[in-house]
Amino acid sequence: MSSSAAIAGRAGPPPGPTGPPVSVRTPLAERTLWLGLTIVRMGPALILVLLVLVMAAIAPFFLTERNIQNVLTQTSVIALLAMGQLLVIVVRGIDASVGSVVGLSTVTGALMFGTSLHAAPIVIATMLLTGVVIGLINGCVFVYGRLPNSLINTLAMLYIAQGIAQALTHGDALQGMPSAVNDLGGGFLGVVPEAALLVAGMAILATVFCRSTRWGRWIFAVGGNIEAARRVGIPVNKVLVSVFVISGVFAGLAGVITAGQTNAGYGLAGSTSMLDAIAAVFIGGASFMGGRGSIGGALIGAFIIGCLRNGLDLLNVYPTWQLVAVGGVMLLAVELDVVRGYLENRFRVAQASRAVRS
Protein backbone atom coordinates (compact mmCIF):
# COMPACT_ATOMS: atom_id res chain seq x y z
CA MET A 1 0.00 0.00 0.00
CA SER A 2 1.80 3.08 -1.23
CA SER A 3 0.04 5.58 1.00
CA SER A 4 0.82 3.69 4.20
CA ALA A 5 4.46 3.42 3.11
CA ALA A 6 4.41 7.16 2.65
CA ILE A 7 3.05 7.59 6.16
CA ALA A 8 5.71 5.33 7.64
CA GLY A 9 8.37 7.24 5.73
CA ARG A 10 7.02 10.56 6.85
CA ALA A 11 7.11 9.66 10.52
CA GLY A 12 10.90 10.16 10.56
CA PRO A 13 13.11 9.15 13.46
CA PRO A 14 11.16 8.51 16.66
CA PRO A 15 11.48 11.49 19.00
CA GLY A 16 13.11 11.05 22.38
CA PRO A 17 10.95 10.00 25.29
CA THR A 18 10.61 13.45 26.76
CA GLY A 19 11.27 15.79 23.86
CA PRO A 20 8.60 17.96 22.28
CA PRO A 21 6.72 16.48 19.30
CA VAL A 22 8.91 18.46 16.97
CA SER A 23 12.25 17.45 15.58
CA VAL A 24 14.89 19.34 13.64
CA ARG A 25 13.03 18.44 10.48
CA THR A 26 9.83 20.14 11.56
CA PRO A 27 9.03 23.38 9.76
CA LEU A 28 10.15 26.61 11.33
CA ALA A 29 6.63 27.91 11.97
CA GLU A 30 5.81 24.86 14.02
CA ARG A 31 8.98 25.10 16.04
CA THR A 32 8.32 28.76 16.74
CA LEU A 33 4.82 27.90 17.90
CA TRP A 34 6.20 25.20 20.19
CA LEU A 35 8.70 27.66 21.65
CA GLY A 36 5.89 30.14 22.25
CA LEU A 37 3.80 27.46 23.94
CA THR A 38 6.70 26.47 26.19
CA ILE A 39 7.20 30.07 27.26
CA VAL A 40 3.49 30.52 27.97
CA ARG A 41 3.45 27.33 30.00
CA MET A 42 6.38 28.57 32.03
CA GLY A 43 4.64 31.93 32.42
CA PRO A 44 3.65 31.60 36.10
CA ALA A 45 7.14 30.46 37.13
CA LEU A 46 8.68 33.34 35.17
CA ILE A 47 6.29 35.81 36.81
CA LEU A 48 7.29 34.52 40.26
CA VAL A 49 11.02 34.76 39.53
CA LEU A 50 10.58 38.25 38.11
CA LEU A 51 8.52 39.30 41.12
CA VAL A 52 11.16 38.06 43.56
CA LEU A 53 13.94 39.82 41.64
CA VAL A 54 12.03 43.10 41.48
CA MET A 55 11.04 42.97 45.15
CA ALA A 56 14.60 42.12 46.16
CA ALA A 57 15.84 45.10 44.19
CA ILE A 58 13.44 47.70 45.59
CA ALA A 59 12.86 46.28 49.11
CA PRO A 60 16.24 45.34 50.61
CA PHE A 61 14.60 43.54 53.55
CA PHE A 62 12.73 41.21 51.17
CA LEU A 63 15.37 38.53 50.77
CA THR A 64 16.50 38.40 54.41
CA GLU A 65 16.16 35.14 56.34
CA ARG A 66 13.59 36.68 58.67
CA ASN A 67 11.39 37.87 55.83
CA ILE A 68 11.64 34.66 53.84
CA GLN A 69 10.39 32.89 56.96
CA ASN A 70 7.55 35.42 57.07
CA VAL A 71 6.57 34.84 53.47
CA LEU A 72 6.63 31.07 53.94
CA THR A 73 4.48 31.25 57.05
CA GLN A 74 2.04 33.80 55.65
CA THR A 75 1.62 31.84 52.44
CA SER A 76 1.17 28.39 53.98
CA VAL A 77 -2.60 28.68 54.47
CA ILE A 78 -3.21 29.95 50.92
CA ALA A 79 -0.88 27.28 49.55
CA LEU A 80 -2.74 24.45 51.29
CA LEU A 81 -6.13 25.75 50.22
CA ALA A 82 -4.90 26.26 46.66
CA MET A 83 -3.68 22.67 46.38
CA GLY A 84 -7.08 21.34 47.42
CA GLN A 85 -8.90 23.85 45.24
CA LEU A 86 -6.80 22.83 42.23
CA LEU A 87 -8.31 19.35 42.06
CA VAL A 88 -11.82 20.78 42.20
CA ILE A 89 -11.00 23.25 39.44
CA VAL A 90 -9.48 20.42 37.36
CA VAL A 91 -12.94 18.79 37.24
CA ARG A 92 -14.47 22.17 36.23
CA GLY A 93 -15.82 22.86 39.69
CA ILE A 94 -15.12 25.43 42.32
CA ASP A 95 -15.16 24.99 46.09
CA ALA A 96 -16.33 28.26 47.59
CA SER A 97 -16.86 26.74 51.04
CA VAL A 98 -13.21 26.37 52.06
CA GLY A 99 -13.02 29.84 53.58
CA SER A 100 -15.47 28.97 56.32
CA VAL A 101 -14.32 25.35 56.58
CA VAL A 102 -11.01 26.73 57.87
CA GLY A 103 -12.88 28.67 60.53
CA LEU A 104 -15.20 25.82 61.45
CA SER A 105 -12.34 23.37 61.81
CA THR A 106 -10.44 25.73 64.13
CA VAL A 107 -13.62 25.83 66.21
CA THR A 108 -14.19 22.08 66.33
CA GLY A 109 -10.50 21.68 67.18
CA ALA A 110 -10.76 24.22 69.99
CA LEU A 111 -13.91 22.54 71.33
CA MET A 112 -12.18 19.16 71.30
CA PHE A 113 -9.21 20.71 73.12
CA GLY A 114 -11.62 21.86 75.79
CA THR A 115 -12.74 18.28 76.51
CA SER A 116 -10.81 15.52 78.24
CA LEU A 117 -9.70 14.29 74.78
CA HIS A 118 -7.26 17.17 74.33
CA ALA A 119 -4.21 15.32 72.97
CA ALA A 120 -2.79 16.97 69.85
CA PRO A 121 -3.41 14.02 67.48
CA ILE A 122 -7.08 13.91 68.49
CA VAL A 123 -7.51 17.66 68.09
CA ILE A 124 -5.82 17.59 64.68
CA ALA A 125 -7.87 14.56 63.60
CA THR A 126 -11.03 16.41 64.62
CA MET A 127 -10.10 19.35 62.43
CA LEU A 128 -9.31 17.15 59.44
CA LEU A 129 -12.50 15.17 59.96
CA THR A 130 -14.45 18.43 59.89
CA GLY A 131 -13.01 19.07 56.45
CA VAL A 132 -13.80 15.53 55.31
CA VAL A 133 -17.41 15.73 56.43
CA ILE A 134 -18.03 19.12 54.81
CA GLY A 135 -16.27 17.95 51.63
CA LEU A 136 -18.36 14.81 51.54
CA ILE A 137 -21.56 16.83 51.86
CA ASN A 138 -20.36 19.27 49.16
CA GLY A 139 -19.51 16.45 46.80
CA CYS A 140 -22.67 14.43 47.39
CA VAL A 141 -24.99 17.42 47.05
CA PHE A 142 -23.23 18.42 43.84
CA VAL A 143 -23.22 14.94 42.28
CA TYR A 144 -26.39 13.32 43.55
CA GLY A 145 -28.35 16.57 43.63
CA ARG A 146 -27.48 16.74 39.90
CA LEU A 147 -26.37 20.35 40.09
CA PRO A 148 -24.91 21.82 36.92
CA ASN A 149 -22.17 23.63 38.80
CA SER A 150 -20.66 23.36 42.25
CA LEU A 151 -20.39 27.12 42.84
CA ILE A 152 -23.86 27.52 44.29
CA ASN A 153 -23.94 24.56 46.66
CA THR A 154 -20.45 25.27 48.02
CA LEU A 155 -21.43 28.92 48.41
CA ALA A 156 -24.40 27.73 50.45
CA MET A 157 -21.99 25.63 52.50
CA LEU A 158 -19.85 28.76 53.03
CA TYR A 159 -22.80 30.29 54.88
CA ILE A 160 -23.83 27.11 56.66
CA ALA A 161 -20.36 26.25 57.96
CA GLN A 162 -19.78 29.80 59.09
CA GLY A 163 -23.15 29.92 60.80
CA ILE A 164 -22.45 26.68 62.64
CA ALA A 165 -18.99 27.89 63.66
CA GLN A 166 -20.47 31.15 65.01
CA ALA A 167 -23.24 29.31 66.80
CA LEU A 168 -20.77 26.92 68.44
CA THR A 169 -18.66 29.81 69.75
CA HIS A 170 -21.40 32.45 70.21
CA GLY A 171 -19.25 34.60 67.94
CA ASP A 172 -16.24 34.57 70.26
CA ALA A 173 -12.74 33.17 69.85
CA LEU A 174 -12.05 30.01 71.88
CA GLN A 175 -8.56 30.36 73.29
CA GLY A 176 -6.14 27.47 73.55
CA MET A 177 -4.61 24.84 71.29
CA PRO A 178 -2.27 21.90 71.94
CA SER A 179 1.38 22.95 71.80
CA ALA A 180 2.02 20.70 68.79
CA VAL A 181 -0.63 22.68 66.89
CA ASN A 182 0.91 25.97 67.97
CA ASP A 183 4.28 24.68 66.77
CA LEU A 184 2.82 23.78 63.39
CA GLY A 185 1.49 27.32 63.15
CA GLY A 186 4.51 29.27 64.31
CA GLY A 187 7.34 26.89 65.19
CA PHE A 188 10.59 26.26 63.37
CA LEU A 189 12.63 23.22 62.50
CA GLY A 190 16.09 24.78 62.34
CA VAL A 191 15.45 27.90 60.31
CA VAL A 192 12.47 26.51 58.38
CA PRO A 193 8.94 27.22 59.58
CA GLU A 194 7.09 24.00 60.39
CA ALA A 195 4.11 25.22 58.39
CA ALA A 196 6.33 25.44 55.30
CA LEU A 197 7.52 21.88 55.87
CA LEU A 198 3.92 20.74 56.09
CA VAL A 199 3.14 22.54 52.82
CA ALA A 200 6.18 20.96 51.15
CA GLY A 201 5.25 17.50 52.39
CA MET A 202 1.66 17.84 51.23
CA ALA A 203 2.82 19.21 47.88
CA ILE A 204 4.99 16.15 47.30
CA LEU A 205 2.20 13.78 48.32
CA ALA A 206 -0.33 15.58 46.16
CA THR A 207 1.99 15.66 43.16
CA VAL A 208 2.62 11.92 43.39
CA PHE A 209 -1.12 11.41 43.78
CA CYS A 210 -1.95 13.49 40.71
CA ARG A 211 0.74 12.21 38.42
CA SER A 212 1.39 8.64 39.41
CA THR A 213 -1.72 7.08 40.86
CA ARG A 214 -4.73 5.68 39.09
CA TRP A 215 -7.20 7.85 40.98
CA GLY A 216 -5.18 10.97 40.18
CA ARG A 217 -5.21 10.08 36.50
CA TRP A 218 -8.97 9.57 36.68
CA ILE A 219 -9.47 13.03 38.17
CA PHE A 220 -7.73 14.56 35.16
CA ALA A 221 -9.64 12.27 32.78
CA VAL A 222 -12.96 13.39 34.27
CA GLY A 223 -11.83 17.00 33.97
CA GLY A 224 -10.81 16.51 30.35
CA ASN A 225 -13.94 14.77 29.08
CA ILE A 226 -16.57 13.65 31.55
CA GLU A 227 -18.67 11.78 28.96
CA ALA A 228 -15.67 9.85 27.69
CA ALA A 229 -14.69 9.05 31.27
CA ARG A 230 -18.12 7.51 31.82
CA ARG A 231 -17.84 5.45 28.66
CA VAL A 232 -14.49 3.95 29.58
CA GLY A 233 -15.87 2.90 32.94
CA ILE A 234 -14.23 5.45 35.25
CA PRO A 235 -16.40 5.84 38.39
CA VAL A 236 -17.11 9.47 37.58
CA ASN A 237 -19.41 10.19 40.52
CA LYS A 238 -16.96 8.87 43.08
CA VAL A 239 -14.14 10.80 41.44
CA LEU A 240 -16.19 14.01 41.64
CA VAL A 241 -17.08 13.47 45.29
CA SER A 242 -13.46 12.66 46.10
CA VAL A 243 -12.10 16.00 44.91
CA PHE A 244 -14.41 17.83 47.30
CA VAL A 245 -13.31 15.56 50.14
CA ILE A 246 -9.67 16.24 49.28
CA SER A 247 -10.37 19.96 49.18
CA GLY A 248 -12.01 19.59 52.61
CA VAL A 249 -8.96 17.81 54.02
CA PHE A 250 -6.68 20.58 52.78
CA ALA A 251 -9.05 23.15 54.32
CA GLY A 252 -8.86 21.21 57.59
CA LEU A 253 -5.06 21.30 57.42
CA ALA A 254 -5.19 25.02 56.72
CA GLY A 255 -7.39 25.20 59.83
CA VAL A 256 -4.67 23.46 61.87
CA ILE A 257 -2.09 26.04 60.76
CA THR A 258 -4.48 28.94 61.35
CA ALA A 259 -5.42 27.66 64.82
CA GLY A 260 -1.74 27.23 65.62
CA GLN A 261 -0.90 30.76 64.48
CA THR A 262 -3.66 32.29 66.60
CA ASN A 263 -3.77 29.75 69.44
CA ALA A 264 -7.53 29.86 69.11
CA GLY A 265 -10.62 28.61 67.39
CA TYR A 266 -12.57 31.37 65.67
CA GLY A 267 -15.39 31.07 63.17
CA LEU A 268 -14.22 33.89 60.93
CA ALA A 269 -10.60 32.69 60.78
CA GLY A 270 -9.42 32.11 57.23
CA SER A 271 -12.45 33.69 55.61
CA THR A 272 -10.33 35.93 53.38
CA SER A 273 -7.94 33.24 52.19
CA MET A 274 -10.51 31.41 50.05
CA LEU A 275 -10.43 34.02 47.28
CA ASP A 276 -6.62 34.11 47.41
CA ALA A 277 -6.56 30.34 46.99
CA ILE A 278 -8.85 30.35 43.96
CA ALA A 279 -6.85 33.21 42.47
CA ALA A 280 -3.64 31.25 43.11
CA VAL A 281 -4.89 28.22 41.19
CA PHE A 282 -5.75 30.28 38.11
CA ILE A 283 -2.57 32.35 38.36
CA GLY A 284 -0.72 29.02 38.51
CA GLY A 285 -1.94 28.02 35.06
CA ALA A 286 -5.04 25.94 35.72
CA SER A 287 -7.76 26.25 33.11
CA PHE A 288 -11.30 27.36 33.65
CA MET A 289 -12.31 24.66 31.18
CA GLY A 290 -11.00 21.91 33.43
CA GLY A 291 -8.48 19.15 32.90
CA ARG A 292 -5.46 21.43 33.20
CA GLY A 293 -3.29 22.53 36.06
CA SER A 294 -0.74 21.14 38.45
CA ILE A 295 0.05 21.15 42.14
CA GLY A 296 3.34 22.90 41.35
CA GLY A 297 1.45 25.58 39.44
CA ALA A 298 -0.99 26.12 42.31
CA LEU A 299 1.97 26.50 44.70
CA ILE A 300 3.63 28.99 42.37
CA GLY A 301 0.35 30.89 42.19
CA ALA A 302 0.13 30.94 45.98
CA PHE A 303 3.67 32.26 46.29
CA ILE A 304 3.09 34.92 43.65
CA ILE A 305 0.25 36.23 45.80
CA GLY A 306 2.26 35.77 48.99
CA CYS A 307 5.32 37.61 47.65
CA LEU A 308 3.17 40.36 46.17
CA ARG A 309 1.39 41.03 49.45
CA ASN A 310 4.52 40.75 51.57
CA GLY A 311 6.60 42.89 49.22
CA LEU A 312 3.98 45.60 48.99
CA ASP A 313 3.70 45.51 52.79
CA LEU A 314 7.42 46.08 53.06
CA LEU A 315 7.12 48.99 50.66
CA ASN A 316 4.34 50.43 52.83
CA VAL A 317 1.86 50.19 49.99
CA TYR A 318 -1.66 50.63 51.28
CA PRO A 319 -3.39 47.19 51.56
CA THR A 320 -6.17 48.18 49.16
CA TRP A 321 -3.58 48.51 46.40
CA GLN A 322 -2.45 44.97 47.17
CA LEU A 323 -5.91 43.81 46.12
CA VAL A 324 -5.57 45.73 42.88
CA ALA A 325 -2.18 44.10 42.28
CA VAL A 326 -3.47 40.57 42.92
CA GLY A 327 -6.41 41.20 40.60
CA GLY A 328 -4.05 42.53 37.94
CA VAL A 329 -1.85 39.44 38.09
CA MET A 330 -4.93 37.26 37.88
CA LEU A 331 -6.08 39.02 34.73
CA LEU A 332 -2.62 38.51 33.29
CA ALA A 333 -2.79 34.80 34.09
CA VAL A 334 -6.23 34.35 32.56
CA GLU A 335 -5.06 36.14 29.45
CA LEU A 336 -2.03 33.79 29.30
CA ASP A 337 -4.50 30.89 29.29
CA VAL A 338 -6.26 32.43 26.31
CA VAL A 339 -2.95 32.93 24.49
CA ARG A 340 -2.05 29.32 25.23
CA GLY A 341 -5.34 28.14 23.72
CA TYR A 342 -4.69 30.26 20.64
CA LEU A 343 -1.15 28.94 20.18
CA GLU A 344 -2.30 25.35 20.65
CA ASN A 345 -4.91 25.86 17.98
CA ARG A 346 -2.33 27.25 15.57
CA PHE A 347 -0.06 24.33 16.40
CA ARG A 348 -2.79 21.83 15.64
CA VAL A 349 -3.56 23.47 12.31
CA ALA A 350 0.13 23.59 11.41
CA GLN A 351 0.43 19.87 12.09
CA ALA A 352 -2.66 18.99 10.09
CA SER A 353 -1.55 21.01 7.09
CA ARG A 354 1.88 19.40 7.26
CA ALA A 355 0.18 16.01 7.08
CA VAL A 356 -1.65 17.19 3.97
CA ARG A 357 1.35 18.77 2.28
CA SER A 358 3.81 15.88 2.53
Place this chain on the structure above:
Amino acid sequence: MSREPALEVRAVSKWFGAVQALDQVSLRLGQSEILALLGDNGAGKSTLIKCISGVHRPDVGDVLIDGEPVELRSSADARRSGIETVYQDLALFDNLSPAANFFAGREETRGSWLGPFALLKEKAMASHTEELIHRLKVNVPARVGLVGLMSGGQRQGVAVARAAAFASKVVILDEPTAALGVRESRAVLDVVRELPKAGVAVIMISHNLEDVLSVADRAVVMRRGRIVGEEVPTEETHERLVGLIVKG
Protein backbone atom coordinates in the same frame (compact mmCIF):
# COMPACT_ATOMS: atom_id res chain seq x y z
CA MET B 1 -10.19 -19.69 14.34
CA SER B 2 -13.81 -20.70 14.77
CA ARG B 3 -16.06 -20.99 11.75
CA GLU B 4 -18.94 -19.33 13.56
CA PRO B 5 -19.51 -15.68 12.67
CA ALA B 6 -17.57 -13.35 14.97
CA LEU B 7 -20.85 -11.62 15.67
CA GLU B 8 -24.42 -12.38 14.83
CA VAL B 9 -27.57 -10.32 15.33
CA ARG B 10 -30.78 -12.34 15.22
CA ALA B 11 -34.14 -10.70 14.57
CA VAL B 12 -33.47 -7.67 16.75
CA SER B 13 -36.19 -5.07 17.17
CA LYS B 14 -36.02 -1.86 19.14
CA TRP B 15 -38.69 0.72 19.87
CA PHE B 16 -38.33 4.24 21.22
CA GLY B 17 -41.84 4.85 22.43
CA ALA B 18 -43.99 4.62 19.32
CA VAL B 19 -41.00 4.84 16.96
CA GLN B 20 -39.67 1.50 15.80
CA ALA B 21 -35.98 2.15 15.20
CA LEU B 22 -35.10 -1.49 14.39
CA ASP B 23 -37.44 -3.98 12.78
CA GLN B 24 -36.37 -7.64 12.85
CA VAL B 25 -32.76 -6.90 11.93
CA SER B 26 -30.51 -9.91 11.34
CA LEU B 27 -26.84 -9.61 10.52
CA ARG B 28 -23.77 -11.84 10.41
CA LEU B 29 -20.22 -10.59 10.71
CA GLY B 30 -17.57 -13.07 9.62
CA GLN B 31 -14.27 -13.54 11.43
CA SER B 32 -11.87 -10.76 10.37
CA GLU B 33 -14.44 -9.29 8.03
CA ILE B 34 -14.85 -5.57 7.37
CA LEU B 35 -18.55 -4.84 7.04
CA ALA B 36 -19.90 -1.46 5.99
CA LEU B 37 -23.26 -0.34 7.35
CA LEU B 38 -24.96 2.10 5.00
CA GLY B 39 -28.24 3.96 5.07
CA ASP B 40 -29.81 7.38 5.02
CA ASN B 41 -30.24 9.54 8.10
CA GLY B 42 -32.51 7.92 10.64
CA ALA B 43 -32.23 4.48 9.03
CA GLY B 44 -31.30 2.91 12.39
CA LYS B 45 -27.55 2.37 11.93
CA SER B 46 -26.50 4.01 15.18
CA THR B 47 -29.30 2.26 17.06
CA LEU B 48 -28.12 -1.10 15.72
CA ILE B 49 -24.52 -0.62 16.78
CA LYS B 50 -25.65 0.67 20.15
CA CYS B 51 -27.49 -2.63 20.62
CA ILE B 52 -24.24 -4.42 19.82
CA SER B 53 -22.04 -2.22 22.00
CA GLY B 54 -24.24 -2.49 25.08
CA VAL B 55 -25.59 1.07 25.07
CA HIS B 56 -29.14 -0.08 24.21
CA ARG B 57 -30.72 -3.46 24.93
CA PRO B 58 -32.79 -4.96 22.11
CA ASP B 59 -36.50 -5.24 22.95
CA VAL B 60 -36.65 -8.45 20.94
CA GLY B 61 -33.93 -10.68 19.48
CA ASP B 62 -30.44 -11.90 20.31
CA VAL B 63 -26.83 -10.92 19.93
CA LEU B 64 -24.36 -13.81 19.57
CA ILE B 65 -20.60 -13.77 19.78
CA ASP B 66 -18.80 -16.76 18.24
CA GLY B 67 -22.19 -18.47 18.12
CA GLU B 68 -22.90 -17.98 21.81
CA PRO B 69 -25.80 -15.74 22.87
CA VAL B 70 -24.60 -12.89 25.07
CA GLU B 71 -26.44 -10.43 27.25
CA LEU B 72 -24.87 -6.98 26.99
CA ARG B 73 -26.21 -4.83 29.80
CA SER B 74 -23.67 -2.03 29.51
CA SER B 75 -20.81 -0.88 27.34
CA ALA B 76 -18.52 -2.39 29.96
CA ASP B 77 -20.19 -5.77 29.29
CA ALA B 78 -19.58 -5.35 25.58
CA ARG B 79 -15.94 -4.46 26.16
CA ARG B 80 -15.50 -7.54 28.32
CA SER B 81 -16.87 -9.57 25.44
CA GLY B 82 -14.24 -8.13 23.12
CA ILE B 83 -16.32 -5.43 21.40
CA GLU B 84 -14.82 -1.93 21.28
CA THR B 85 -16.56 1.10 19.82
CA VAL B 86 -15.25 4.35 18.36
CA TYR B 87 -18.10 6.80 18.73
CA GLN B 88 -18.89 9.54 16.29
CA ASP B 89 -17.82 12.19 18.77
CA LEU B 90 -14.42 10.58 19.40
CA ALA B 91 -14.48 10.45 23.20
CA LEU B 92 -10.80 11.24 23.62
CA PHE B 93 -9.17 13.08 26.51
CA ASP B 94 -7.54 16.13 24.95
CA ASN B 95 -5.66 16.95 28.12
CA LEU B 96 -3.92 13.57 28.29
CA SER B 97 -1.20 11.82 26.29
CA PRO B 98 -1.97 9.12 23.71
CA ALA B 99 -0.84 6.46 26.18
CA ALA B 100 -3.08 7.83 28.93
CA ASN B 101 -5.93 7.86 26.42
CA PHE B 102 -5.29 4.27 25.43
CA PHE B 103 -5.39 3.00 28.96
CA ALA B 104 -8.01 5.35 30.41
CA GLY B 105 -10.21 3.36 32.75
CA ARG B 106 -8.00 0.26 32.56
CA GLU B 107 -4.62 1.59 33.58
CA GLU B 108 -1.83 -0.86 34.24
CA THR B 109 -0.77 -0.44 37.84
CA ARG B 110 1.51 -1.89 40.45
CA GLY B 111 0.54 -2.24 44.09
CA SER B 112 -3.12 -3.03 43.59
CA TRP B 113 -3.43 -3.36 47.38
CA LEU B 114 -3.12 0.43 47.38
CA GLY B 115 -6.59 0.54 45.83
CA PRO B 116 -7.24 3.96 44.32
CA PHE B 117 -3.64 4.92 45.07
CA ALA B 118 -2.20 2.09 42.97
CA LEU B 119 0.79 3.41 41.04
CA LEU B 120 0.63 3.78 37.27
CA LYS B 121 3.02 1.74 35.16
CA GLU B 122 3.76 4.68 32.89
CA LYS B 123 6.66 3.13 31.02
CA ALA B 124 4.88 -0.12 30.27
CA MET B 125 1.77 1.69 29.07
CA ALA B 126 3.80 4.07 26.91
CA SER B 127 5.73 1.28 25.25
CA HIS B 128 2.59 -0.79 24.61
CA THR B 129 0.99 2.25 23.04
CA GLU B 130 4.01 2.97 20.91
CA GLU B 131 4.19 -0.61 19.76
CA LEU B 132 0.56 -0.67 18.70
CA ILE B 133 0.65 2.72 17.05
CA HIS B 134 3.66 1.51 15.11
CA ARG B 135 2.05 -1.79 14.15
CA LEU B 136 -1.13 -0.13 12.92
CA LYS B 137 0.99 2.49 11.14
CA VAL B 138 -0.80 5.37 12.85
CA ASN B 139 1.03 8.58 12.10
CA VAL B 140 1.38 9.76 15.69
CA PRO B 141 4.35 10.27 17.96
CA ALA B 142 3.28 8.01 20.80
CA ARG B 143 5.32 9.19 23.71
CA VAL B 144 4.95 12.90 23.36
CA GLY B 145 2.38 15.63 23.32
CA LEU B 146 -1.22 15.82 24.35
CA VAL B 147 -3.95 14.40 22.17
CA GLY B 148 -5.45 17.89 22.11
CA LEU B 149 -2.44 19.09 20.13
CA MET B 150 -3.00 16.60 17.34
CA SER B 151 -4.76 17.04 14.02
CA GLY B 152 -8.19 15.51 13.44
CA GLY B 153 -6.78 12.55 11.54
CA GLN B 154 -4.16 11.80 14.15
CA ARG B 155 -6.82 11.95 16.86
CA GLN B 156 -9.08 9.59 14.93
CA GLY B 157 -6.05 7.33 14.43
CA VAL B 158 -5.52 7.24 18.19
CA ALA B 159 -9.20 6.48 18.78
CA VAL B 160 -9.22 3.63 16.25
CA ALA B 161 -5.95 2.24 17.56
CA ARG B 162 -7.29 2.38 21.12
CA ALA B 163 -10.30 0.35 20.10
CA ALA B 164 -8.09 -2.09 18.21
CA ALA B 165 -5.80 -2.46 21.18
CA PHE B 166 -8.47 -3.84 23.45
CA ALA B 167 -10.92 -5.49 21.05
CA SER B 168 -10.49 -9.23 20.81
CA LYS B 169 -13.52 -9.70 18.53
CA VAL B 170 -15.10 -6.65 16.95
CA VAL B 171 -14.29 -2.98 16.45
CA ILE B 172 -17.26 -0.74 15.68
CA LEU B 173 -16.62 2.57 13.96
CA ASP B 174 -19.37 5.21 13.68
CA GLU B 175 -18.46 7.44 10.73
CA PRO B 176 -14.70 7.40 11.37
CA THR B 177 -13.85 9.80 8.55
CA ALA B 178 -16.82 12.17 8.76
CA ALA B 179 -14.81 15.14 10.00
CA LEU B 180 -11.63 14.53 8.04
CA GLY B 181 -10.01 15.76 4.84
CA VAL B 182 -9.11 13.41 2.01
CA ARG B 183 -5.55 12.75 3.06
CA GLU B 184 -6.38 12.21 6.71
CA SER B 185 -9.34 9.99 5.82
CA ARG B 186 -7.01 7.80 3.83
CA ALA B 187 -4.62 7.47 6.75
CA VAL B 188 -7.47 6.40 9.05
CA LEU B 189 -8.76 3.90 6.46
CA ASP B 190 -5.24 2.48 6.25
CA VAL B 191 -5.44 1.83 9.97
CA VAL B 192 -8.86 0.20 9.60
CA ARG B 193 -7.43 -2.09 6.91
CA GLU B 194 -4.80 -3.31 9.37
CA LEU B 195 -7.37 -4.51 11.92
CA PRO B 196 -8.33 -7.88 10.35
CA LYS B 197 -4.65 -8.86 10.37
CA ALA B 198 -4.95 -8.90 14.15
CA GLY B 199 -7.97 -11.20 13.92
CA VAL B 200 -10.49 -8.46 14.62
CA ALA B 201 -13.66 -7.95 12.62
CA VAL B 202 -14.94 -4.46 11.84
CA ILE B 203 -18.35 -2.83 11.47
CA MET B 204 -18.06 0.61 9.94
CA ILE B 205 -20.91 3.06 9.55
CA SER B 206 -20.27 5.47 6.71
CA HIS B 207 -22.04 7.90 4.43
CA ASN B 208 -19.05 7.91 2.11
CA LEU B 209 -19.27 5.24 -0.58
CA GLU B 210 -15.69 5.90 -1.70
CA ASP B 211 -14.48 4.94 1.77
CA VAL B 212 -16.67 1.87 1.78
CA LEU B 213 -15.42 0.82 -1.63
CA SER B 214 -11.83 1.08 -0.51
CA VAL B 215 -11.98 -0.96 2.70
CA ALA B 216 -15.14 -3.01 3.12
CA ASP B 217 -15.54 -6.69 2.19
CA ARG B 218 -19.30 -6.38 2.25
CA ALA B 219 -21.84 -3.59 2.54
CA VAL B 220 -25.25 -3.85 4.20
CA VAL B 221 -27.88 -1.18 3.57
CA MET B 222 -30.51 -0.20 6.14
CA ARG B 223 -33.66 1.76 5.61
CA ARG B 224 -36.43 2.55 8.11
CA GLY B 225 -35.09 0.11 10.65
CA ARG B 226 -34.77 -2.83 8.24
CA ILE B 227 -31.96 -4.34 6.26
CA VAL B 228 -32.94 -3.82 2.62
CA GLY B 229 -30.01 -5.36 0.81
CA GLU B 230 -26.33 -6.17 0.70
CA GLU B 231 -23.55 -6.11 -1.89
CA VAL B 232 -19.85 -6.66 -2.23
CA PRO B 233 -18.83 -3.07 -2.83
CA THR B 234 -17.18 -2.59 -6.23
CA GLU B 235 -17.37 -0.02 -8.99
CA GLU B 236 -20.08 -2.15 -10.60
CA THR B 237 -22.33 -2.38 -7.51
CA HIS B 238 -21.88 1.29 -6.64
CA GLU B 239 -25.04 2.38 -8.44
CA ARG B 240 -27.11 -0.38 -6.89
CA LEU B 241 -25.92 0.56 -3.39
CA VAL B 242 -26.90 4.16 -3.97
CA GLY B 243 -30.30 2.97 -5.15
CA LEU B 244 -30.78 0.85 -2.05
CA ILE B 245 -29.86 3.72 0.24
CA VAL B 246 -32.18 6.16 -1.44
CA LYS B 247 -35.16 4.01 -2.37
CA GLY B 248 -34.80 0.93 -0.19
